[in-house]
Amino acid sequence: xxxxxxxxxxxxxxxxxxxxxxxxxxxxxxxxxxxxxxxxxxxxxxxxxxxxxxxxxxxxxxxxxxxxxxxxxxxxxxxxxxxxxxxxxxxxxxxxxxxxxxxxxxxxxxxxxxxxxxxxxxxxxxxxxxxxxxxxxxxxxxxxxxxxxxxxxxxxxxxxxxxxxxxxxxxxxxxxxxxxxxxxxxxxxxxxxxxxxxxxxxxxxxxxxxxxxxxxxxxxxxxxxxxxxxxxxxxxxxxxxxxxxxxxxxxxxxxxxxxxxxxxxxxxxxxxxxxxxxxxxxxxxxxx
Amino acid sequence: xxxxxxxxxxxxxxxxxxxxxxxxxxxxxxxxxxxxxxxxxxxxxxxxxxxxxxxxxxxxxxxxxxxxxxxxxxxxxxxxxxxxxxxxxxxxxxxxxxxxxxxxxxxxxxxxxxxxxxxxxxxxxxxxxxxxxxxxxxxxxxxxxxxxxxxxxxxxxxxxxxxxxxxxxxxxxxxxxxxxxxxxxxxxxxxxxxxxxxxxxxxxxxxxxxxxxxxxxxxxxxxxxxxxxxxxxxxxxxxxxxxxxxxxxxxxxxxxxxxxxxxxxxxxxxxxxxxxxxxxxxxxxxx
Numbered sequence: 001x002x003x004x005x006x007x008x009x010x011x012x013x014x015x016x017x018x019x020x021x022x023x024x025x026x027x028x029x030x031x032x033x034x035x036x037x038x039x040x041x042x043x044x045x046x047x048x049x050x051x052x053x054x055x056x057x058x059x060x061x062x063x064x065x066x067x068x069x070x071x072x073x074x075x076x077x078x079x080x081x082x083x084x085x086x087x088x089x090x091x092x093x094x095x096x097x098x099x100x101x102x103x104x105x106x107x108x109x110x111x112x113x114x115x116x117x118x119x120x121x122x123x124x125x126x127x128x129x130x131x132x133x134x135x136x137x138x139x140x141x142x143x144x145x146x147x148x149x150x151x152x153x154x155x156x157x158x159x160x161x162x163x164x165x166x167x168x169x170x171x172x173x174x175x176x177x178x179x180x181x182x183x184x185x186x187x188x189x190x191x192x193x194x195x196x197x198x199x200x201x202x203x204x205x206x207x208x209x210x211x212x213x214x215x216x217x218x219x220x221x222x223x224x225x226x227x228x229x230x231x232x233x234x235x236x237x238x239x240x241x242x243x244x245x246x247x248x249x250x251x252x253x254x255x256x257x258x259x260x261x262x263x264x265x266x267x268x269x270x271x272x273x274x275x276x277x278x279x280x281x282x283x284x285x286x287x288x
Numbered sequence: 289x290x291x292x293x294x295x296x297x298x299x300x301x302x303x304x305x306x307x308x309x310x311x312x313x314x315x316x317x318x319x320x321x322x323x324x325x326x327x328x329x330x331x332x333x334x335x336x337x338x339x340x341x342x343x344x345x346x347x348x349x350x351x352x353x354x355x356x357x358x359x360x361x362x363x364x365x366x367x368x369x370x371x372x373x374x375x376x377x378x379x380x381x382x383x384x385x386x387x388x389x390x391x392x393x394x395x396x397x398x399x400x401x402x403x404x405x406x407x408x409x410x411x412x413x414x415x416x417x418x419x420x421x422x423x424x425x426x427x428x429x430x431x432x433x434x435x436x437x438x439x440x441x442x443x444x445x446x447x448x449x450x451x452x453x454x455x456x457x458x459x460x461x462x463x464x465x466x467x468x469x470x471x472x473x474x475x476x477x478x479x480x481x482x483x484x485x486x487x488x489x490x491x492x493x494x495x496x497x498x499x500x501x502x503x504x505x506x507x508x509x510x511x512x513x514x515x516x517x518x519x520x521x522x523x524x525x526x527x528x529x530x531x532x533x534x535x536x537x538x539x540x541x542x543x544x545x546x547x548x549x550x551x552x553x554x555x556x557x558x559x560x561x562x563x564x565x566x567x568x569x570x571x572x573x574x575x
Contacts, residue, residue, distance in 0.1 A: 177534030
């Protein structure tokens, strides 16, 4: 179920004196099973863009096509589009309103008219996918920790069995352990075939998980390529108020000092391997 | 006596605090915290969600009062109701979401909000506001609407709002959580400068481990207790304890430790990119 965006432009309050073009002329295609990171400074248009992908916003011009069909053409059910493309908003725990965790996760499937037994089975499956213990289901969502609340919100979307999962800053405000748990959940979902689009300010998270990275700057798609390629362009990213991961910057600085190491390293493990190899080549004693 | 009072910073002694969940249930948020922060110190507070960081911060400007124990802010006991406003003026707070903190439609009016509430003369307010905006590098935006600023700029305006009250201390509760990478750096550099140039005591709460590197001292909270205190290097060298608590050594620190433990003769506690580059180049030239 590929998503194709063609020449997409969105202008808020079109035709008034306060009209603002949030995104313009954006085109790309995302295929099944991809893991895409979407990065960009605050106000670059990320939220506007993702709300087009499941039909929450209507393009001012251009097209959004899901499975080859323009989602705004006649006869297309937007409800069905929103079921297939699940969107988890920023700070979703602030939108929790049901009395129990169960009811909160069941909201989506109930809304879609699933039977009682189907709802129950979807809630259970969704909980298993994000590692929520079943005994939490009877609790009030307000008693949960930050990481648990975030997982409940993701489970609520998974319960409607989307094919594509879009997450807007899923780890913002979480402590390192909560962050790692959520990212591990997302990684596992992707491994099982889910297409994932991750919007994040955390470059380390994006570098660690995403195969492909898209960069938005003032409403334009200014880069779209393999994570390695995008993150090795430090000056370009900095001009966009972004930053490569620390270990990537480290490698670049070592290269400037004459080291024969790769400049497209994304994780601590990769940096370690590159440094050890260079030290061995140079015959540095003690470097195993 | 007066001399001694002047040099006192922020102190907590044997502080216990319980939150009421409902009539029958209370949760222990602070379990006997002892802490002393010197005037002019830059302290970063780390700890998992629910470890008591924010509860502690709110005790340091009398937003919360201890159930047991005492908190003194520059020699003033927070339990003395007559001192509450003076305590809040001298130890101002900045919160996570900039949009919830900015109230006015023009930046300078927002910054003037605090001094106006203190009943300061309009002429003096203008001077205070101008100085405060200058200190955070936002003087060019004084007539702008806060709503059109970036996240980092909004937080700098929120900081200016606190500065306009001429505080001795600023307490920041996850001010960078919602910002993009440059916004985060903007805010961190701003508070570092306020600390170094104006001598303002800074208490900065964060989940970003790399922000701890700006601190003179890092303190770590876990389950309502203060479990570690030391320089960033000292704290992150206890990597086992750090990970047991659910925190993380910053990436460069992880890399240094791995290289060191596989036999590379470098300082295992190296935490910044530039230091590690120097360490590695030194090692590589030893052939």
